[in-house]
Amino acid sequence: MDRTRLHALLARESAEAERRNPRSRAAYARAEHLFGRVPMTWMNKTAGGFPRYLAEARGARVTDVDGHAYIDFCLGDTGAMAGHSPAPVTEAVHRRYAELGGATAMLPTEDAEWVGAELTRRFGPARWSFSLTATDANRWAIRLARAVTGRPKILVNSYCYHGSVDESLIVTAPGGSGAPRPGNVGAPCDVTLTSRVAEFNDLAGLERELAHGDVAAVLMEPALTNIGIVLPEPGYLTGVRELTRRYGTLLINDETHTFSAGPGGCTGAWDLAPDLLTIGKAIGGGIPAGAYGLSAELAERLLARGDLDLVDMGGVGGTLAGNALSIAATRATLEHVLTDEAFARMGTLAERFEAGVRAGLQAHGLPWSVSRLGARTEYRFTAPAPRTGTESAAASDPELEDFLHLYLANRGILLTPFHNMALMCPDTTERDVDTHTEVFAAALAELAG
Structure with a gap:
């Protein structure tokens, strides 16, 4: 991968995140009485230098204080797998x-x-x-x-x-x-x-x-x-x-x-x-x-x-x-x-998500992999997929991960900030999945140059 190009793209997306989210950036700057400026320090694991602040959430959608609505594949890192406020x-x-x-x-x-x-x-x-x-x-x-x-x-x-x-x-x-x-x-x-x-x-x-x-x-x-x-x-x-x-x-x-x-x-x-x-x-x-x-x-x-x-x-x-x-x-x-029927539908959506990611990787001949566990799908920057935790940890690429997370977020899609994980909930739609497929493909095309 051309790291110089990756650095330029990451800088561009970081600047765009700052431009798009002045209220979140200001709220973070004002948070002087919080340890690490956030309610829990893991909230600092976010691409772009500051977290987006929550305004409201319903189903598979999150809206931040700057008024941006997101397709939410993070879902509270599993905590909201039922969707927001069902x-x-x-x-x-x-x-x-x-x-x-x-x-x-x-x-x-x-x-x-x-x-x-x-x-x-x-x-x-x-x-x-x-x-x-x-x-x-x-x-x-x-x-x-x-x-x-x-x-x-x-x-x-x-x-x-x-x-x-x-x-x-x-x-x-x-x-x-x-x-x-x-x-x-x-x-x-x-x-x-x-x-x-x-x-x-x-x-x-x-x-x-x-x-x-x-x-x-x-x-x-x-x-x-x-x-x-x-x-x-x-x-x-x-x-x-x-x-x-x-x-x-x-x-x-x-x-x-x-x-x-x-x-x-x-x-x-x-x-x-x-x-x-x-x-x-x-x-x-x-x-x-x-x-x-x-x-x-x-x-x-x-x-x-x-x-x-x-x-x-x-x-x-x-x-x-x-x-x-x-x-x-x-x-x-x-x-x-989270009924038996809901899980069946969520699993089908995750299969669709996985297929979209695989198509993007194949289009650019990338040596990455994608794994799925029921309603959860994740792509990794290595192939074949890791078989141990140590192998998986060694496959991380923080700069590439930050670029993808920022690129998606700036276009209305949230993944889990800790890794490239997408989770389906009962309110996720096929159109939500297809939107990720399209934006992910565009991100890969920019990386390819």
């Missing part, structure tokens, strides 16, 4: 909060049992509990795994994504040993004291680590997502389940992002059988919600343990976890929005 969720939240009240009364509601039964239908685990985030669901699942196995360590895949769970911030070093993930902030201890690591799609590496006999659980995404989509090779997930059982290790599937694979995520789509399952973000339709599920056998073992204070010390997730408002939103999302 009507059934809006109605359920209004009824619970404005009409019935008691959003956080520390009392259960009957909606919770409905949600638990539906999660069992979709994912398999028989017993469920709730949190506000998938991070908290993972933290509690890890505690349960350590309690029931008596083992200290957690194994994850290199460059996995499990929120801000301390045990997950480990990557493979040259030679296969574990090392802290670069840039980790304020680690409580050396991560190799709490964790082991293996590359995704590497059964030999996984077995080598499990053979130490100190791993309580393998915490994994059935497909890597946040480092770019890395799909499992044939037989890999079956091998993971066989190895975990052989070495007496529990298996936790984190379906927070891989929920895009279908109504039951990868677990349902691929007939997987984890001991525990965690999920968050999308299930609340935009309202904070998370959940963790256990097999019936594991739940019974834990509840039979008189030495475990599962009432007082078991409140990981906070006082607001399982509150009536979050549960009402989750029921409405699962019952009326």
Whole structure:
């Protein structure tokens, strides 16, 4: 690639973003009382030097404070996979909060049992509990795994994504040993004291680590997502389940992002059988919600343990976890929005998106790749597609990524800022997908010169 041309195009698109978005730029400059000038520092991961500020969002559309409307393929990095403010969720939240009240009364509601039964239908685990985030669901699942196995360590895949769970911030070093993930902030201890690591799609590496006999659980995404989509090779997930059982290790599937694979995520789509399952973000339709599920056998073992204070010390997730408002939103999302039928349509749209990207790459003979996981599609600057997290991390090109994100945003299309991911929601249309295909093709033509 002609990097000089890329730099010139990136500078042009950056200048255009500044010209188009004076109100967002001014709001960012005024934000002197926010750490990093944003509500959460990850909001600074945006091409162009400042974030666009939200005015309103409905369905598959976002409007910023400068009045620009965008086709939203970011969808809150999965949090708004149901679309922005879907009507059934809006109605359920209004009824619970404005009409019935008691959003956080520390009392259960009957909606919770409905949600638990539906999660069992979709994912398999028989017993469920709730949190506000998938991070908290993972933290509690890890505690349960350590309690029931008596083992200290957690194994994850290199460059996995499990929120801000301390045990997950480990990557493979040259030679296969574990090392802290670069840039980790304020680690409580050396991560190799709490964790082991293996590359995704590497059964030999996984077995080598499990053979130490100190791993309580393998915490994994059935497909890597946040480092770019890395799909499992044939037989890999079956091998993971066989190895975990052989070495007496529990298996936790984190379906927070891989929920895009279908109504039951990868677990349902691929007939997987984890001991525990965690999920968050999308299930609340935009309202904070998370959940963790256990097999019936594991739940019974834990509840039979008189030495475990599962009432007082078991409140990981906070006082607001399982509150009536979050549960009402989750029921409405699962019952009326992210339905089996909606996932079928979203998957078809993602196939159309994938085909459009492939056509653009083929037209210019680019050595890039595109991967799809149900309703989620991602293009990478390498071919073939990466098979491990480390390979995927090495394939990044920040300048090229910034150019594409700015080019698309300046023409009314948002991708997830962390990578080149597009997610479909129930309100996404074929025309939305085709608009991306056209603008993406134009971007590639400019790069080609």
